[in-house]
Amino acid sequence: MIGTMFRKPWALVLGATLMVVALGTAAASPGNAVIDEDALSRAVAFETALTSVAESVSPSVVSIQVEVSRPQNDGIPFFFGGQGRGGIVRGGGSGIILRSDGYILTNNHVVAEASRIDVRLQNGKSYPATLVGSDSATDLAMLKIEATGLPQAEFASSERARVGQFVIAIGSPFGLDYTVTTGVLSAKGRGGIGANEIEDYLQTDASINPGNSGGPLVDLHGQVLGINTMIIGRGSGIGFAIPSEIAQRVAEQLIQSGSVKRAWLGVSFQEITPELASYLGGSFDGGALINGVVPNGPAQKAGLQAGDVVTAVGDTQIREGHDLLRTVLRHGVGERLSLEIRRGDEVKNLLLVTGERPAEERAAVQGQGAQGTGMLGLRLEQLTPQLRARLRYEGDGRVVVGAVLPGSDADRAGLQPGDIILQADRKEVASVGDVRTALRDGKALLYIERGGQRFFKPIASSK
Secondary structure, eight states, rough: OOOGGGGGGHHHHHHHHHHHHHHHHHHHHHHGOOOOHHHHHHHHHHHHHHHHHHHHHHGGGEEEEEEEEOOOOOOOOTTTOOOOSSSEEEEEEEEESSSSSSSEEEEEEHTTSSEEEEEEEESSSEEOOOEEETTTTTTTEEEEESOOSSSOOOOTTTTOOTTTOOEEEEEEEGOTEEEEEEEEEEEEEEOOOOSSOOOOEEOOOOOOOOOOOEEEEEEEOOOOOEEEEEEESSSSSSSEEEEEHHHHHHHHHHHHHHHHOOOOEEEEEEEOOOHHHHOOOSOOOOOOEEEEETTTHHHHHHOOTOOEEEEEEEEEEEHHHHHHHHHHHHHTTOEEEEEEEEEEEEEEEEEOOOOOOOOOOOOOOOOOOOOOOOBTTTEEEEEHHHHHHHHHOOOOOEEEEEEOOOSSSHHTTTTTTTTEEETTTTTEEEEEEHHHGGGGGGEEEEEEEEEHHHHHHHEEEOO
16 A cells, blocks of 8 residues: 555654745745755655546545435425426435445445435446445445456554644535545544534544545545535635544445444433532542433443442543443443442442444423423522423423523523423422422522423522
8 A cells, every 4th residue: 555655654744744844944045046945855755646646546435416305395495406297306425345246335425315325436437326235423425336356445543543644635515526635634533513413423624525524534545534524614724524433333334234333321411611520529630421311221230320420441542421421332232331430439340331323313301390490590499280281291301491581600600591400419399489499509510401402500699
């Protein structure tokens, strides 16, 4: 591969930097315009490395065209084209050849709802493709074309990738086939974006645009570090790719069975802020704060509770919530995991057997109830049957935030009307008085339910 020719890309980058300095000095002194030939040769070598990678990888990259049949819409124009009594909407993306016998990996959002999928190779040949399977949780899909002897992509380890290293994106942005852009790997482990159920992205400043989706993000050895999937705002310079370790695991299962089974704990979690840490007891050196436990799920059966902080899974230390997600996803369904948790000032070890992650993890989580009246800017109400019906709330909470005074401590804490208060300072809330009691010292750790999600929220008096 290309890596055997250039085993130290950092040296090439250093050379390119020296060349810029040398040329800049020469330009500043017209009378002494001497070009550093050594710096120039290093820059040319780096340029050659980039072009060689592009030439080597491009044959394993494909352009994907899709057609989506839209139903009759009574003459209302479609946003993406076609109008009147239905029509065909056309779009596209990119993909990589995973196996020489015609298996192609791309993004689920590229082919979702497609009535026709065509794949075009770099040599100009086109093939109709069938959808083998898809995984909406990671936004990946597997296609199959009837062809053999295809040049397949090679994967690198995204776990060993280093922030700051050079990367190359190849794809078909705006339908412009085999466009090559360069940049650096600007971050790893990005999540919390809200685009997909499972988020653990590589971030890059290599230009990624509509149509790049499903194409590869490769290193200077020409190996795939990730599958380009998303941008944040056009022209922002921030793009995201699904890490190769996740992509490979999903791809193998899609080829074998057309679907994906992954390990599941049955919890939701949030990050520990300094404000939260002061309420949880003990000194925290990181961890994932459990804010919800699915009834009868693996975590509940193992004894895990809302408010526990997971600090280790086996020998793997958990520094933040996404560490927990990444660690669990490396394991299979039915595996036994040893969890180290903090519960107040206690350290406990729990044994948990992973379950199978539901297709849509929207299950309700355990909790308790709450209500209140105007403390720290809160106006709380007891949940009556009539109020439950109006709020369409069927949970076991008993107190709801009726209003939040603008500019108050409750407002600064991020509380909102309609929030259900389940606990106050780790104690179940059955009445407004329970919240009032917790707030007597001017602060409390509240356990909130909002829109089906549960989380901890500290509130304190600013006076």
